Amino acid sequence: MIDDGLHPPTYPFQQLNTFGTFDHASIRRGYQVYREICAACHSLDLVHWRNLVNVAFTEDEVKAMAAEYEYRAGPDDNGEYFNRPGILADPMPKPYPNEEAARAGNNGAYPPDLSLITKARHGGVNYIYSLITGYHEPPAGVELREGLHFNPYFPGGAISMAQNLYDGIVDYEDGTPATASQMAKDVVTFLDWAAQPELDDRKRKGTQVLIIVSLLLALSVWSKRHRFSSLKTRKIVYNPPKDWSSNPRDLGKK
């Protein structure tokens, strides 16, 4: 149904597997794609520079990256506000100061914050991947308003965001060929990490928990069977009296 958007196929993102974790090289490349392309319009408010440390970059790399941006701080001892270079504790810089500015710069459309985007859409990473690689010429008979683009995966089919990923638009530092699908895979992995940075840790702890609980379950089954063994193997026997006249209940009557 066009109102719900085309159902996205399932792509082999490794973090979707039960015990799968993030491809961290892909997160690093995905950050580059986000920074060079998406960040022009989309904010990433919930992610701080410190979150990237030891995930896709070293601490020194992140410090250098943060310092490239200026943050407003203050007031200082004279009550003045001033600009300082970014530090690890700062959030990702916003492309627009507020929603009104974002709408004014985007033909009235508001580019959503991407911090939780893979958790906040039906289909998750598969949907985002399909969406950013799924642009088409509108089929015959479909008229789009000025400034809208045809995308079958977007609910309603008409999306304000234009296609942004073209082969070779980014130069990867590790030499990976920057095809559109490669960049889409990388940026979606990065965004999925941004939405659930705890995933690797969660699955490692989950594995430990499941192992421990499995052992306890086995132990509890064994001890339960042990406790019940006498009850389960008991034999209930009814021995009718051979001589009914010697029934103790009747003794008093005679």
Place this chain on the structure above:
Amino acid sequence: MKLLKSNPVLTLFNDYIVDSPAPSNISYLWNFGSLLGICFIIQIITGVFLAMHYTPNIDLAFLSIEHIMRDVNNGYIIRYMHANGAGFFFICVYIHIAKGIYYGSYRKPRVFLWTIGVIIFFLMIIIGFLGYVLPFGQMSLWGATVITNLCSAIPWIGTDLVNFIWGNYSVSNATINRFFSLHYLLPFVLAALVILHLIGLHQNGSNNPLGISSNVDKIPFHPYFSYKDYVGFFSFFLIFFYFVFFTPNLLVEPDNYIPGNPLVTPTAIVPEFYLLPFYTILRSIPNKLLGVIGMVAAILIFLILPFVDISNVRSTQFKPLFKLFFYIFVVNFLILGWIGANHAELPFTIIGQYSSIFYFSYFLFIIPLLGIIENTFSSIITKNNTPLFYFLNHKL
């Protein structure tokens, strides 16, 4: 004398879960009572820790949840346990209720126990709803708007009552503040009801799969059923922690990860999965007031079970017709849930209406009729002279 049997408080403990006599033949379905206790304890403990980091403010609630998820040490475990724990609480309570219906646990002499249970269930739904509003995502805001607006269907006072609940003219900061307060308060009311439930249980003890008196063969709760409960606990934890650690968002609507925005209505407003059957009944009735009455009645109708079931036999083990309709009722309940997850359009609306009709018919007509039919058959077999009105001639 052992302290366990002389200390006035420990005596209670001893009477309820150590030396308490239990039927020897109760199956694993009887584990769900103690499992619900575990669910309740999980919710209380994780909830207390969540409240230490949560901010009940319309602008900060969503961010404080993300703060818990990202910055608080192991905060994501606490929050995912609380969110998934609510779902598992309801799954357990549905199985617990189904067991009660199947084995006739609602019947005399356990009517008080059953009544308290239904009230607990109703209170659980309210607590679950209040909690779902607190993260203040899109589904929280709009779910709260829809459900609180149900009160506006009440004649005369409806609109005033809704404004009273909101503390404003829309779901606002005052609303989320009081919802947080109530979400913290009502579980303690629930705990009191649970104690009443246990007192009710203690009077006659557990029912058993045969539905006949088990006084000839009782065994102490400890060590038999305490050890059997461990098996239930760890089986539960295995499934529960799989959800918490590996698919924590499977049961959550994605829209709730979008901050609540009063200017944008989601395309479909759906409650949490465990309330979908009742949501379907609400939507199936075209009239607003009757829909609300229908939804509330669908929950409270469990109260009449002890009075409409006039069968002479307690356990469904021995009632083939009752068993058939019990399973139809269960499937119908799942269908109601499935309909609630779909858009209100054909063919779902019409299926939902027929399912709703069956849901109420089950309690109002099918169970009494099954009682008459089965009593008649059993009296024919036992050569009673007045088969058709056998049930009238006997004490019910």
